[in-house]
Amino acid sequence: MKAAIVIFPGSNRDRDMAVAIRQSFGNYPIIIWHKETEIPKVDLIVIPGGFSYGDHLRSGAISALSPVMRTVEMQARKGVPVLGVCNGFQILTETGILPGILMRNIELKFVCKTIRLKVENSSGIFTAGYTSGQILSLPVAHNDGSYFADNDTLNRLEDRDQVAFRYIRTEGVLFGNPNGSMRDIAGIYNDNKTVLGLMPHPENAIYPFNGKADGQIFFDNLVSSL
C-alpha cells in the first residue's frame, strides 16, 4: 500500500496528511513537487490542504495549471484513486476532475471547527468502510468551502450517488452547514467513484484527543478498500 502526496507552493497540510497516512498505511507517502510530470505507480494520490499560491486569483486556480495536474488527471482517468482535501478539493474542481466549484464561505469568514457529517453513501472506495447514514465528527478549516454547482449538476450528483458526505443541520455547536454549501454538500465523488474531494480534514482527527478519531477510521478503511 503506497500513497503519493502532491505539493504546491503554499500547501500546508501536507505533513498532517503524511502523518495520518503513515499511521494507517504503515509507511510514509512519496512526496511529489508540483513541477514533476510523472508520478510513480501508487495506490493513492493525495492533494492536501493549504493555501497553494496564496489563494491568489481563486483558491486552487493557479495550482490547477501546474504540470503535475495533467498527470493527476491522466492517472485519475485510468482509475487510480485520488483524494483531494480542502485546497485539494478546490484544485480538483478547478481542473475539472470534479464538477462544481468552492466559493467563499457564506459568512465571509475563515471557519475552523469540528462539525458533524453524514456519510451519504458507502458505495465508493473512500466510504466503503462506513454504512450509509453513519455520522462522523471531523474538523473543517477553510475560507472557500461553499460548494456550488448548477441544479442539473447537483441533481445528477444526487441521482448517481456521487454525494459522499453532507453537513448535518441540527441544533448544537457541532452541527450545521459551516459555509453555505448547496444542499449541504461536504464531499463529492467523480462519476466512477475513484476520485473524492471533501472540505473536512480527516487527517486532523487521528488521535482520540484531537477531535474524535473518526479521521483515523477514514484512513484505516482505505487500507482494506484500496
Place this chain on the structure above:
Amino acid sequence: MIVDTVITEDVVSRHGLTQEEYKVIINILGRKPNLNELGIFSVMWSEHCSYKSSKRWLKTLETKASHVIQGPGENAGVIDIGGGIAVVFKIESHNHPSFIDPYQGAATGVGGILRDIFTMGARPIANLNALRFGDPQHSKTRHLLSGVVAGIGGYSNCVGVPTVAGEVNFHPSYNDNILVNTMTVGITTTDRIFYSAAAGPGNPVVYVGAKTGRDGIHGATMASKEFDKNSEDSRPTVQVGDPFTEKLLLEACLELMERECIIAIQDMGAAGLTSASLEMADKGSVGIELDLDRVPVRELRMSTYEIMLSESQERMLMIMRWESVDKAQEIFKKWELDFAIIGSVTETGRLVLKKDGTVQCDIPIRRLVGEAPEYNRPYLPILSPSVIAAADVPAPQFSLGEVLVKLISCPDTASRRWIWEQYDHLVMGCTMIKPGEADSGVIRINDTQRCLAVTVDSTPRYCLADPKIGSAQAVVETWRNIIAVGATPLGVTNNLNFGNPQNPTIMGQMVGCIKGMGEACKALDYPIVSGNVSLYNETNGNAILPTPVVGGVGVIDNCSKIVTSALRNVGDTLLALGQPANRKDGWLGSSLYLREIEGREEGAPPPIDFVAEKQAGNLVRNLIAENTISACHDVSDGGLLVSIAEMALVLKVFGVDIVTPEDILVHAWGFGEDQGRYIVATSSPMKVIEAALSASVPAAVVGVVNKSGMLTLNGEIIITVKELSYQYEKWLPGYMSYKN
C-alpha cells in the same frame, strides 16, 4: 528624498530625535550627517529599536537558568527541553500599525514574529495572541476587532501555523490605542540554532525573500510616538503582508538550514535593512558594505533613504560562505524567491552604503550602537491603594444566577468562539488542546510523545492598581495555566505595553511592573528569555492601562497525561486547592465582580504568595501525573463560581452541585479573586485531600458533578448550564452583528 537635503532643526525633530541626540550623532561622525545617515540613526535610536527608556530596568530581569540556551538579545529566546529538542519563542507587539490599519497591522505582526522564530532555525508550531480593544460601545471597536482577527487569521492560516491560545480584553483606555501582541513558538534541535552575528570579512551578504518597496518607511519611528488626531495620515507607514511569500521563505530557509551554508541570519523587521545589517555587524564586531543598486526593489528610482528604511515584509539577510552561494541560490530559485548578493562583510567596523557609484552613508557601527541614548527617566512609584474589606462590599441586588450570568457574559469573560473559529487552530495536526478547552493550548511535538503547553496573560486592572503585584500576577497566572494542563513551566517572554514614558506616572507603572515581573520569575525559577517593549500607547494624553503581557511555555513528557478544564464524569468531586476549607469570604479589591456588579474599579489587587503558589502548583502537577484528577482549571477572573461555571461550559453537558462552608458572604466567597487556587475534579477526593495535606496546601470540597445539568448552591438552583451557556456564547457574535 535627496541626500543633500539640508539638515535643519526641523528635519531632526521630524525624525524623532532631540537636539541633544543630534549632537551625539555629529560627535560620532565627526561631521554633520546626511539625510540617509540621519534616517538610520533615527530608526536605530527610536524607542522601538533602542529600548532607551526601558533598558536600565530590563537589565534587572531574571533571564538565566541552566536550561536557557539563549536569553534576550537575539531574534528570539531558546530553551532546552531535553532530548535534544530546543524551543524557540518570543512575543512582539504591533499596536500602532494595527490601530491605523487593523488587518495589515495585525497580519504583519504575525509575519514578523514568525520570522523571528524561523530565523533562529526553528519551525513555528504554535501562534498565540493577546489583544486589547476599547469600550465595546466605542464607534471603532467592532471595526478594529474584526480587522485584527481577520488579519491574524489571514496570515497564520495561510502560512499554516495553528493559533492555539490567546486572550482578549476590552477597556475604554484602549479606545484609541489597541494592543496587538503576537507570540510564536517553534522547535528545532539543540545543535541547529542560528544566530545573527556576522563573521568572516569578505563573506557575501545575501538578501532573500520579497522585493523592497516603499511601504512601512519609518514604521519604527511611528511606533515610538504618541498618537494624535492626524495619526491616520500615517497609514503609508504600515507595512503590507503577503503570507504566501512568508510560507515560501519559511520553507526555503529551513531547507537551506539543513545544509551547512549559513554563517548568520537576521530577518528584516522593524527598521528593515538598516537594523538587520547593523545588528549583524555589531554582534560580530565587523563592518558591512552594501551596494544598494543590487537590492531587489519593486518600484523604480528608490533612494538610499527609502531602501534602507523600508519595512517591506518577508525579507531576510544572511551571511554565507562563497562556496555555499550556488547551493543556496538553487533552493531559493525552487521556491521562486529573490536571491541577491548585495554586499560583503568588512574589517572596518563601519556601515558603508554605496549607490550609483558613490558612498551615501558611512557610519561607525560600534559607536552607533554603543552610544545609543539610554535614559534614566524620572518616575513616581505607584503606591498600592487601600485594601477593600469583603464585608464592606454590599451583597448584590440580583439573584446569584443573574450575577453569574453578568460575570460570565461580560465582554472580558464571554466566549471567544467567534474569534478562534476564524483561526486555524488545527493545522499541522498536533493540536492536543484547542482554544476554549483549558487554561493553556497544548501541541504535540511531531514524532514524539512530548507536548508543549503555551499561554498568554495579563490583568491590566490589577497593574493599574498596583503595578508590582499586577505584573507578578500575570507571571504567576501563566505559570498556573501551564500547570493546570499538567505541564512543567519552563520560560517566559514578555511584552511591556505602556503609555508615554516621559510621564513620571507612566514610567512608575513600567518600573513597578518590571520589578514585579522580575520577582515573580525569580521566585518561580521561570526565566524571561525574550521580549518586547511598546511605549507611547497614548493618544492626546490618554494612556492605556499598564499592560505587561506574559507568554509562558511549559513541557509535558507524556501526551496521555494532559487534562483540560472539561467536566467529564458524573459524581466527580470538585476541590478548590489553595482554598482554606473554612474561608467564608474572598478578595474583592480590583475584582471583576467589583467592576461589573458595583461599577467600581478600585482597591488593592489580591496579594501573591510565591511559596504557596509553588506548593499548590507542584501538588497539582503531581496529581495530574498520577492520573488522580480528571479536570483542572485555575481560579482567576470572577473567582470560584466563575471558574466552576467555566468548567461546566466546556462540554455544556453536566452541572455541579456546589457546596460552601456555613455563614459565608456568598458574593465574596464566590467571586473573590484570591490567588494561588485551582479547581480540580476527581473520583478520589480523599486521595487529593491527603496529598494536599502533606504538601501543606489548603483544600476545600466545593462541589460534585451532576448529570442534571444544573448549577446549584447548597441545594438551591442557581441556573442551568444550558441557559448559562446560551448567555456565555451569545455576547460576542451578537455584538459583532450589532445585536447588542
